Amino acid sequence: MAPTSSSATPIHRSSSRPQLDLSGAAIQGNIEERDPTILLPNQSDDISHLALDIGGSLIKLVYFSRHEDRPTDDKRKKSLKERLGVSNGTRRSYPILGGRLHFVKFETRKINECLDFIYSKQLHRGGIDPRGWTSEPQVNENAIIKATGGGAYKFADMFKERLGVSIEKEDEMNCLVAGANFLLKAIRHEAFTHMEGQKNFVQIDQNDLFPYLLVNIGSGVSMIKVDGDGKFERVSGTNVGGGTYWGLGRLMTKCKSFDELLELSQRGDNKEVDMLVGDIYGGMDYAKIGLSASTIASSFGKTISDNKELEDYRPEDISLSLLRMISYNIGQIAYLNALRFGLKRIFFGGFFIRGHAYTMDTISFAVHFWSKGDAKAMFLRHEGFLGALGAFMSYEKHGLDDLMAHQFVERFPMGAPCVGGKIHGPPLGDLSDKARNPIFTSKNILFADYNSERGHDSREEDQTIIISGVIVHHISWMEKFVQKGTEILAPVPMAPPGTTGLGGFERPSSKGETLRSDDAALNVGVLHLVPTLEVFPLLVDPKTYEPNTIDLSDHSELEYWFTVLSEHLPDLVDKAVASEGGTDDARRRGDAFARAFSAHLARLMEEPAAYGKLGLANLLELREECLREFQFLDAYRTIKQRENEASLAVLPDLLMELDSMSEESRLLTLIEGVLAANIFDWGSRACVELYHKGTIIEIYRMSRKKMQRPWRVDDFDAFRERMLGSGGNKPVPHKRALLFVDNSGADVVLGMLPLARELLRPNLSVRLAYTQNAENNFKGNCPNIHSGIPCLARYVVLVANSLPALNDVTAIELPEIVAEAAKHCDVLRKAAEAGGLLMDAMINIQDASKDDSSSVPLMVVENGCGSPCIDLRQVSSELAAAAKNADLIILEGMGRALHTNYNARFRCDTLKLAMVKNQRLAEKLVKGNIYDCVCRYEPAS
Template sequence: MMEEKGTPKSITLPETLEVFRNLKNAKQFAIDIGGSLTKIAYYSTVSFRRVYYAADNVDKNNDEDKDEKQDKFVYTYSEQARLHFVKFETKYIENCLDFIGENLVSSDERKGKSIKATGGGAYKYSKLIQEKLGLEVDKEDELDCLIIGCNFLLKNISDEAFVYNRNGSPEYEFQTADPHVFPYMLVNIGSGVSILKVESDSSYERIGGTATGGGTFWGLGTLLTKAKSFEDLLDLAEKGDHRKADMLVKDIYGGDYKNLGMHSDLIASSFGKVCPRQNAESDYNEADLARSLLFAISNDIGQIACLYAMMHSLKKVYFGGYFLRNRSLSMHTISFSIKFWSRGTVHSLFLRHEGYLGAIGAFLKGTEDCDSDKFSWLENYAGSGSNRTQLTFGKRVDQLELDRWESPLTFCPLLKDPSTYIPDTVDLNSDKEAREYWLNCFEESIENYVKYAIASQPNSTTAEKRASMFKEKFISRVKLLKIKPFAYGNLTVRGLLDTINQCLKEFDFPDPYLTQKRTENEYALTCLQTRLEELDSLDFEERQRELVMGVMAGNTFDWGAKETVTLMKSGKFNFQQARAQIPARPWLIDCLDQWVLKICNRLYKRVAIFIDNSGFDIVLGILPLAREMLRQGSRLLLCANSAPALNDVTHTELVVLLRQAAAICPIIAKGLDDGTLQSMETAQGGPCLDLSRLGRELANELLTVDLIVLEGMGRAVHTNIDAEFVCDCFKLAIIKNRWLAKRLGGDMFSVVCKFECCEQ
């Protein structure tokens, strides 16, 4: 929603490094107080500047100097809803409540408002909350909240659930978004363990539990060691050797117990070697005890979970709570236990945000701001952190932020099999070489983004500072990902590009390539007439070939690709040169002949084109192709990003651009006029294309499409090269990355021209 128009005067630095971000705008609260960890959830709106882009605006600036123009952008402020989650140790609850109390909106506004509270501590601390925050406390049932939270995460957050294989490659195997979530079993490991069977959004049952849980580990661990906190205990366990305290099969048998197929290293009796004292060399220390304890409890939980799953014939078991904390030792032990006892029939799945289930659920219970029929959510990588941030009073906390998208998102209806669709071509989890390359590549190219960001706001006194903060944030993220590639789910090129984009937005660089895009578009438009005449002079078949060549030449211009940037910066690289540079056929993937044959013999009723870059790409590549199809009698649907990403054409820009092109070409004008040429937004804001998250309106329109065209590296190669559709599909891209080209068996500027006919 747009609130006001205006030019930027003073831009305040975003408080990105702070916890409890946007607290002043917090509108609604929920708190989940567990025995160990407390989670606070709140909803706020974040104000972002957007560049207001309209044709009038462009016209007005047309005759002014280029330098001047950069300052005359009109910004609008738009509000975006955001969910914040902060997790900290319950022992600091007073400090946290004080902090919130001090920073929250004035007490008048709080009057009569309430906070949803759940978790064991909801009873114990409700008075304290009321005192400190002046909010009424509404207690919500703990298990209800857990289930609501779990369903929300599984449906909304990419890569939420994963299988853990300690020795596997990849170590983390993330589950792709699957429309079928139910039924499943949720094992919530808090102080004790609750086991729940979930059959739908509205129905679940507590089928059992055990008192041997996180509290047992913590309590016994505290008695057996000097560890001061739960985390300390886990750290200790990682250093220990459980064989000093545990009696293994080999301690009893001297080797394997062959009759039962039990390996000599299996634990026969936890702590079984402690009493009577064995010989001195097997003396244990406190780390050994912590590890024995962790194994005993993790194994036990796995076994009991497995027994319940088998009793109720459930195949998928998710784990929530505060015990696991994504620690590999615990996850491995539980996975092993479940695999062992179920003989592989039950699958253990872990959640990236296991600790937040209750808080999310409590929050959702009291709000309509999260209605899944109206909105969808995207994890904000810039604001979420599995790395520990220091709170103002010096304690460690974790954060999670979810951005609300103002429309529900859904799968592209043209996908052949939505449940197996993966929007990423290269799996950076299992592919170490690819991972290293891309992380380094992004680290090196960040300087370009910084330069463009600063240049996009020449009059701002804070631009340089913000740009360097942006750089710092992104570089530290890359460093973290080098050590922990799975910190944010599946590591993909798409995710990295999204992260850059979100970080830029976070530091108030709403559209750093704006000037660039506009200049390029304007220049390209001046060449359009000539290009169209050139094409029209060719015979039909020849023209079809040349149109594809044109798309390829246009797609060479891409400010997102490291290697082309150098070429383009030289300023001597034009469309004709790009056209000439296209490698000789046969291309890396070459379906040109099939395409031409098809297009000569078939009229598509409706064609959807997912467009890529501004400038030559859209104007001289895509528009002539669209125009040709219009002329043949097809209806055209041009799909563009909703929010800016690099130099990609946004939907608002596309609208303006089409109007400008209409002034040049009567066919385009007629198309716009009679509705045979439409433009729509994709609901995406990154340079890639995730076909599992399209706006519902666009998805509805796509139902009648019989040809889908995906253009550019981000949309056709990084993400969807292997995607299969229920209609014909044409994927076009120039590979402007030497490494990727090599990977695919080609060279720099290799051509992907992949045409797939759908067997009817």
């Protein structure tokens, strides 16, 4: 339990939406110090709000926790952010820093475990007072928890007695609908179809969501016609539901748990129990009415003709027969109701489904078969949490309903056993023994997901579990970490590859005999709420925008990238460990990171859609997130510094060389320079091997020498024409250019900065065009005048990562690099000085929407990402603001311009520049070879 603090000074956040007010919170010690301890009276997490759905079988918990910004080494970043109020989202006056939504469930018959969990995390002390979300330091008489489901009535007294809180009951149907509507609107890859073992995510158009049929398969089944928010009618239901399968199954098979029963079904053969069409028709199809011989004519029908007792049947066959009977029946009734009301879409929720492939396939089959393909069964990733989410939304000011998909980031943490930067627990060498021979009992995996939401914020080594007030166990983080890894690697239940055609199924084919543990099978991560994220405003069509260029649903593609990332792992671990001083602790964290990332990869190889729609960018981001989870804040720190220094040392010579050229050849040389310097990429195997063969400067020279036009994709002439004009075409200078920079060292110093400088320096072609225009009585001034001389772009915005990823330069590092470069360059110096050396530039950008004249020539903004790629649906609010008046985008690097955004269309002129540093990608994307270059220019569409 976290200690309480009486000397706590409250944090006050100005807020228009006070729902997550932290007035009860206090920072212990110096606010400036690294990772200060934040205390909320009587609780270990910052703040939590909780809602419950207490059903006949399961208790579902949704809770929200607010965490301080991730710990960072970089004081400057902190002070900059504080100064700018960036983390508070001042531009939009967001009142909250965001937080995380967690999903947990317990069996209803084990309600005590649920109460212990709430108590251990002090979730009931979230200060939910009926008067509002004002956190009270202590539980008060009026504290309430919103809950739905029958248990909200049945167990109300228990909550009062054990936790001192009152349950405020919410209507179950209301909650189901509110939860489903929220998920379908706010979570991008929430709904999917599942047919013949194939999972496909469905993009739901928010404006075309209603009406739909919601079928919630819990213990019993409710069918609700949903016409809008709060507009619904329970049109049907059936008492043959999840409770029926579990109840009958338990009686007939003696199984001890639901999962055991489901596992049995995977080895079952239902024709031993079911009467099939073929049994009646002597092995023939009844083709006239569309029934194959393997169609079930009568579930359990065969048991009447046999002279057998229950014991004579295999429990496996019984379980499968039951599962099919119930799933099929529900699918059929659902369709009949959809037909009744003319609904085409049916969403299925409830924990009966349990992400189980065979169950979903059976339901889908029934809907498809009876509707002749007209209606579609869709499933929800947060299947069983609809009611609990709805209850959460029923708090008067939960702040969730106006949030949108781009403000949620789902993470799948491993439960890193880190405490204050240290890995605790036994040496990692022991781990494989433990994994093979787990020491867990059913009791001490009670909180199997407990650590999933803690990540690197963990401050406790052991979790003490209190059951009925008695301390019964200590679980070390390490043990839980191993458990998580073991769970994640458990075999996946697979659906059969195909049906027999006319209404029958083959037997289920499972890759393993056991199901992935209940917890891991949820396929639901922690939803991080980042209110400041925005959709990049220059996308032509955000709805159809797909960041990933490579489709990993192609299995050979997935296999290839899986191998690339796996092979890169040892080197990455070495770099990461070295970046933390190579200590024993760093080594242990490195090993743990490698295990965790490998486990994620292995799982995704087996089940690519396990974490939602999967693209290469997701894998690359997962790797960075995983590093951060194990407290590797910047694995390439030293390498980046070394390369920056070396490149800055040769910058003056390069600038001199450039200055001696004509404008036309200079622009070409600059683009060549960007492409050549993009070779400095520590994420590419081939490049890393190159670095062992020469110094930075040698490689840079070699790379520049090899720049032969035409490049593999070469739109340079069109770009040059647009920039400098040609023949009768006058150049129309750009107003604001956004330069998405990539790697540290030569890439940014010798590539992108000189290009930025070119845009900002006085330009003869523009001057000429302007003068001619003026002579032709051109009214108005050329907008691009700095110090009285026109240039190619009036404002240049350098867009860099918010967090480190590989050797990419970050927005925090960039101002210092620009300042160093500015020592050798008047243009950069003047531009930077005009912006008060970038810090103020960032302040100004926030005002830019109000008054454009306050903008400065050169600024740095963070992009909101911590990945080598960029998903432009989720960028920082600063970048979104900076993009407002931008008319030129330059995307640089393989991650940002090829892996992602290669096919993205923008509303302004766009230049995509990258060197392809991977043979396979070169072949696939540009039909070329490794080290080929891409210079793709697309005028505004």
